[in-house]
Amino acid sequence: MAYNLKEVVANKPSRFTSGHRMCAGCGAPVVARMVLRALKPEDHAVVCTATGCMEVSTFIYPYTSWTDSFIHTAFECAGATLAGAEAMYKSLKRQNKLEGKDTKFIAFGGDGGTYDIGIQSLSGAMERGHDMVYVCYDNGAYMNTGIQRSSATPKFAETTTSPAGKVIQGKMQSRKDLTEIMEAHHLPYVAQTIAVNNFKDLYEKSEKAIYTEGPCFLNVLAPCPRGWGYNTEDLMLINKLAVETCYWPLYEVIDGKYIVNYKPKNKLPIEEFLKPQKRFKHMFKPENEWMIEEFQKEVDKRWEELLNLEEITNR
C-alpha cells in the first residue's frame, strides 16, 4: 500500500505516548514515534535506548512513554543489550518456550551513544547478525550532558568542548560517516533519513528496516534547538535545508545497492543550512569565509562520492 500520512496516523495509534520531557523543537521524539508507527499493529516490540536525552526524558521512574517493552542499561551498550534480548527470543522460540506475538527489536541511540562510545557494541551486534534495527538519532553532539562535541559534530561547529575561541574556532575535524561504516558491515539494509519534513521517507525506511530480516541500521538527522541554536519552530526548515544543500542526503543501501532517494533540482549553497544555526555563527565573520568554502567543498565531495556509489552499485 502506498504511504499516506493521514491513514498511517489514523490507523496506527502512537506507541510512544505524549507527556515525555523532550524539548520543544527537538527531532528525536518524532523519530521514536514514527519508527514505532512502522510496526504492524499486531506485532510486539522490545525497545532499547542508550543513555541520552531520549532515555532520560521518556522513562523517569515511575513514568514511561513507551507502550512496548522497554529496556535501558547504559550509554555504550544498546547494541549488546538488545542483541541479548533478541538472542533470548530466538532461543525461547526454538525451544517452544514462548507463545504470543511476533516480536521486533529496535534500539535508539544518539550520536554520542552510537558514533562514539557505543560503536563497538553496535558493530558487534550488527556483525553477529541479530535480527534487530538500530536507529541513531543524530543531533551532532552530546546534547544531554550540555552540548559537547562528538565524532558526528560537523566541522567548525561550536560546542562546549569545541568553543569558537580566539585561536581555535569550533571543531577542527570533519564528521565521521557512520552510515558508510555501517554499510561496510554488509548489512541487508542501511538507510539515512531525517526526523521531520519527509515523514514518508522516515516511515518507509523504518518499515523496511524493521521488516528486513537481519541487522539493519537507520541514521536519522534529528536537529537539536539548544545545541544547534535555531528557533524551535524552525525544526522542519532546518531538516529541509540539510537535505536541499545535500549536507544530509536521503539514501538507502539494500543488499549493497545504493539508492539516493532525493536529488535536489537546485542544490542550495551550504550557507543556507549554516546561517540559521548559532553554532556556525563565527563562520560568517568576514575573515572566516574560508570556513564556508571548505565546508562546501566537503559537502560536494561526499555528495559526489554518494552519487558514484549509486552508479557503481547499480551497473
Added chain:
Amino acid sequence: MSIRERLSGNEAAAIAMKQINPDVVAAFPITPSTEIPQYFSTFVSNGEVDTEFVAVESEHSAMSACIGAEAAGGRAMTATSANGLSLMWEMIYIASSLRLPIVMSLVNRAVSGPLNIHNDHSDAMGVRDSGWIMLFSENNQEAYDNLLMAHRIAEHKDVQLPLMVCQDGFITSHSIENIELESDELVKKFVGEYKPQHYLLNDKEPIAIGPLDLQSYLFEHKAQQAEAMRNAKKVITEVSKEFEELTGRKYGFFEEYKTEDADIVVVAMNSTIGTIKYTVDKLREKGIKAGALKVRVFRPFPGDEIAKALSKAKAVAVLDKADGLNACGGALFTDITSAMQLNKVLVPTVNYIYGIGGRDTKSSDIESVFADLQEIVKTGDINNPYRYLGLRK
C-alpha cells in the same frame, strides 16, 4: 547415583552449564576462563544444549547481552576472569540493580596492572559490593556444585540477584581432579524451570526496565536490593540443605576444619584452603591445636556466624589473595575483624596478603603463619596486623 569422573575446574564448570542448559550464554575469551565458553561452544555445535550462544566482541557486551537476555525472560550465563570482569564492572552493578539472576563462572585472576594472567582474587574483590552473591570454591567439585545450586539461590523470589561462582585460575581451573558428577536428570530436576514474573518478551504485559531513577526513589530501590542480599542467607542455607539431601555433599556459609578445639585458626578462600588443611593435619600430628576456616559464601557476608566460629580461638590469621591497597588490610580481613568487633569477639587477628599474581603458596608458608599465631598466643603481641606472606625481601 553420582558419576565418577576426572575433570579440570573449567571442564567441571562447563559441564555444570551444560546440565543447567541455559537459554543464552554470552561470553568473551580471557585467560584462564576461556576454556569454559570453548567447551560450551562445542556443546552448542553438537546440539547437546538448547542454548543460543552469543560470541560477543567484549566482556562489557557479554554482561550487557546477559542483562538483555535475562530481562527478556530466560536464563543467561557467562564466564570471565580478571580484566574481563573489570571491563564488565559498569554492567555488573546494573545487572544487580535490575534484579536479574544472571549466573557467572568467575575464574579468579590478577587484575592488571601490570599484566599478569595468574591467580589471585583482585578481580572478585573489585566487585564485592556490587550486589552479586559470591560463592568461592576450594576445588573443581565445589565449582561444579556451587554452579548447580546457583540458579536456585539467585532466582528465589526473595532474592532475585545475580550470582558468581569463583574458583582459582589455573590452580583449580586447569588442574584435573577426581569429581562426582550428578546425572543430567537429577540436575534438571534440582535446578528446575525458570519462570520470571515480569519479562520483556511477555507481550501481554509490556514492561519498562532501567529508568532514570532520581532522588525520590533510588534510595528505596537500593534498600530493597540490600534486603534481597540479606534474604539470600536463608535461601543459601535452604538450597544447600536440599542439595546435601540429594548428593550427600554438605555446604554451609563456611567450612570449619578441626576448629572445635583449635587455638590457632587460619581463614582463607578458594584453593589455598587445601594447603591449609594439609598443614593443619601435620601440626595436629605434633599436638598443635591448629584449625582452618574456609569461607564459601563471601556475599552475603556471614559476619556474625564467622565471628562466632572464631570466638573460641586464641589467635586468628586471615589470608587475603588481594591487597586492599588501602593502608588497613585486605577485604576479607577487614570484613571479618569488623564482624568480630560487633560480636565482641576480641581474639587477636592478623592479616596476610599472599599469592599475588600467582605467587605459589607452599605448606611451609602456611606453617610459618601458624608459627606466627603461636607466637601471638604466647606473647599477646600482634605488632603489625597487616602482613605479607611469600613476599621476597
